[in-house]
Amino acid sequence: xxxxxxxxxARDSAPAASPAADRGRRRPRRRWGDRLLFAWTWLIIIWLxxxxxxxxxxxxxxxxxxxxxxxxxxxxxxxxxHLLDYPSLTTAMENSLIVAFAATVGxxxxxxxxxxxxxKYRFRGLGTANLVQFAAIxxxxxxxxxxxxxxxxxxxxxxxxxxxxxxxxxxxxxxxxVTVRARVLTLDRSLEEAARDxxxxxxxxxxxxxxxxxxxxxxxGALLAFAxxxxxxxxxxxxxxxxxxxxxxxxxxxxxxxxxxxxxxxxLIFVGGLLIAGGSALFGRRGTR
Amino acid sequence: MEQQERDGVTTRLPExxxxxxxxxxxxxxxxxxVFDAKSVSIFYGSFRAVTDVSLTIYEHExxxxxxxxxSGKSTVLRAFNRMNDLVPIAHMDGEIDYxxxxxxxxxxxxxxxRRRIGMVFQKPNPFPKSIYENVAYGPRINGIxxxxxxxxxxESSLQKAALWDEVKDRLNKSGLGLSGGQAQRLCIARxxxxxxDVVLMDEPCSALDPIATGRIEDLMHEIxxxxxxxxxxxxxxxxxxxxxxxxxxxxxxxxxxxGNDTRTGVLVEYGTTQQIFEDPHDSRTQAYVTGRIG
Numbered sequence: 001x002x003x004x005x006x007x008x009x010a011r012d013s014a015p016a017a018s019p020a021a022d023r024g025r026r027r028p029r030r031r032w033g034d035r036l037l038f039a040w041t042w043l044i045i046i047w048l049x050x051x052x053x054x055x056x057x058x059x060x061x062x063x064x065x066x067x068x069x070x071x072x073x074x075x076x077x078x079x080x081x082h083l084l085d086y087p088s089l090t091t092a093m094e095n096s097l098i099v100a101f102a103a104t105v106g107x108x109x110x111x112x113x114x115x116x117x118x119x120k121y122r123f124r125g126l127g128t129a130n131l132v133q134f135a136a137i138x139x140x141x142x143x144x145x146x147x148x149x150x151x152x153x154x155x156x157x158x159x160x161x162x163x164x165x166x167x168x169x170x171x172x173x174x175x176x177x178v179t180v181r182a183r184v185l186t187l188d189r190s191l192e193e194a195a196r197d198x199x200x201x202x203x204x205x206x207x208x209x210x211x212x213x214x215x216x217x218x219x220x221g222a223l224l225a226f227a228x229x230x231x232x233x234x235x236x237x238x239x240x241x242x243x244x245x246x247x248x249x250x251x252x253x254x255x256x257x258x259x260x261x262x263x264x265x266x267x268l269i270f271v272g273g274l275l276i277a278g279g280s281a282l283f284g285r286r287g288t289r
Numbered sequence: 290m291e292q293q294e295r296d297g298v299t300t301r302l303p304e305x306x307x308x309x310x311x312x313x314x315x316x317x318x319x320x321x322x323v324f325d326a327k328s329v330s331i332f333y334g335s336f337r338a339v340t341d342v343s344l345t346i347y348e349h350e351x352x353x354x355x356x357x358x359x360s361g362k363s364t365v366l367r368a369f370n371r372m373n374d375l376v377p378i379a380h381m382d383g384e385i386d387y388x389x390x391x392x393x394x395x396x397x398x399x400x401x402x403r404r405r406i407g408m409v410f411q412k413p414n415p416f417p418k419s420i421y422e423n424v425a426y427g428p429r430i431n432g433i434x435x436x437x438x439x440x441x442x443x444e445s446s447l448q449k450a451a452l453w454d455e456v457k458d459r460l461n462k463s464g465l466g467l468s469g470g471q472a473q474r475l476c477i478a479r480x481x482x483x484x485x486d487v488v489l490m491d492e493p494c495s496a497l498d499p500i501a502t503g504r505i506e507d508l509m510h511e512i513x514x515x516x517x518x519x520x521x522x523x524x525x526x527x528x529x530x531x532x533x534x535x536x537x538x539x540x541x542x543x544x545x546x547x548g549n550d551t552r553t554g555v556l557v558e559y560g561t562t563q564q565i566f567e568d569p570h571d572s573r574t575q576a577y578v579t580g581r582i583g
Contacts (some may be wrong), residue, residue: 190410193372196478198427199404199484209416
């Protein structure tokens with residue numbers, strides 16, 4: 001079954017290069033290559049994590065002005081009411097969250113339907129439809145951004161939160177569609193037939209059989225969509241008008257120095273993402289047992 | 290039946306129960322037709338999968354469909370519970386009567402048909418849920434909510450599928466953890482849980498080892514008195530072991546001058562299993578059952 005291989009792969013991927021590791025365990029001394037691989041792996045992890053660590057550390061810094069670049073002293077005060085010292089930053093963060101949630105919901109609903117159609121049916125234009133999904137993913141942001149701006153201006157749509165949300169749904173949709181499609185392709189069609197055979201209608205079959213089976217794909221798509229949306233800068237800056245989001249605020253604030261509140265909000269987003277990722281991994285493991 | 294009321298569609302499917310009550314008194318030779326297929330042709334798009342099949346399936350018998358790949362035996366089987374309806378490009382000519390009512394009539398709901406005519410698939414395909422939930426799935430979507438009632442159905446269905454003793458202590462474990470043979474018996478229990486009249490089996494043992502196959506065959510004999518069974522099989526020994534009647538399908542090639550020959554499935558011969566295997570009237574049947582082709 002597909003679910004089995006899924007869980008096996010998840011288990012296998014934990015000890016990377018397991019045959020090498022097994023060999024290492026049997027012999028008393030680790031081979032030279034293993035050590036190099038070990039060191040290299042950790043180097044990459046450190047490289048990836050270091051900037052985030054700096055951000056987290058500086059969210060506890062206690063600078064005097066808005067320039068939070070040298071260590072002054074430890075404080076927890078930015079995690080209290082002082083977090084809201086800059087009303088424009090607070091509004092920008094609220095906007096970012098509104099956009100990210102709306103874009104996630106919108107792109108998950110539409111993208112799941114697209115993914116189902118692409119994975120389940122053979123129809124004229126299937127190849128083109130598939131290509132369009134990947135083209136939308138690989139197209140440079142700047143192209144999307146300028147064409148969307150031209151589109152909105154031509155239609156005389158006032159720029160603001162709604163246009164940001166539409167733009168975000170647009171570029172998140174393909175990510176959801178592609179992850180869901182991959183999952184749908186592994187579906188055993190006879191499961192749906194079995195459900196229909198027991199007297200389930202199309203909707204009941206979808207809700208009770210299809211959706212639970214493709215749910216890991218939907219969830220992965222949703223997490224991707226949220227992560228891509230909340231930190232988008234290029235497209236947002238083109239279609240936002242006078243509305244500010246978190247990344248736009250940071251960009252405009254860099255000249256006057258970044259206050260520790262930015263590090264705190266960054267840390268909170270990071271921790272939130274970590275919790276969601278951990279939760280979904282846990283959920284996935286339980287779901288496959 | 291309460292199922293029909295919940296359905297909200299006037300299905301007018303006749304009740305097998307009424308007929309079953311009298312079956313004890315009728316002499317054994319008296320055959321009650323369950324399906325009556327008349328000149329059935331099934332198409333996938335422009336491809337004619339089977340052509341002009343007519344046959345009658347009788348109550349409380351096991352009917353086997355044998356034949357080589359592409360002869361349309363599975364396609365015909367899937368026409369009996371309107372599973373082909375789920376394939377957008379499929380359509381059917383001809384007629385199939387189920388207990389005297391047209392199965393494809395305008396006021397017959399395919400959902401009601403599938404409830405009455407259950408199906409077991411080639412590969413064991415339990416839902417990724419617990420053993421209990423797998424069996425309770427059908428009764429649940431048909432509106433049975435009471436826990437005690439569901440418990441009863443789950444136990445009796447698993448009993449009938451000869452799986453109860455093996456799984457009664459782990460009903461809440463995933464159905465995916467069972468062996469192939471157990472999983473297939475779970476799928477049979479799942480089908481029996483909605484109290485069907487007919488059970489269609491599409492090569493139910495092709496993914497199983499001989500021991501598991503033997504258990505499924507025993508099971509078929511045990512439940513035969515309560516159900517009508519149609520089984521598609523590639524295994525001729527299996528057909529001789531389990532079935533009362535056998536239909537032999539074959540591929541008919543129409544060679545066209547243009548070089549693109551078309552192929553279609555046809556019903557070559559239909560009779561009692563003994564007659565088909567011991568005294569086949571058609572030379573193609575003889576060649577197949579003696580192992581000379583296919």
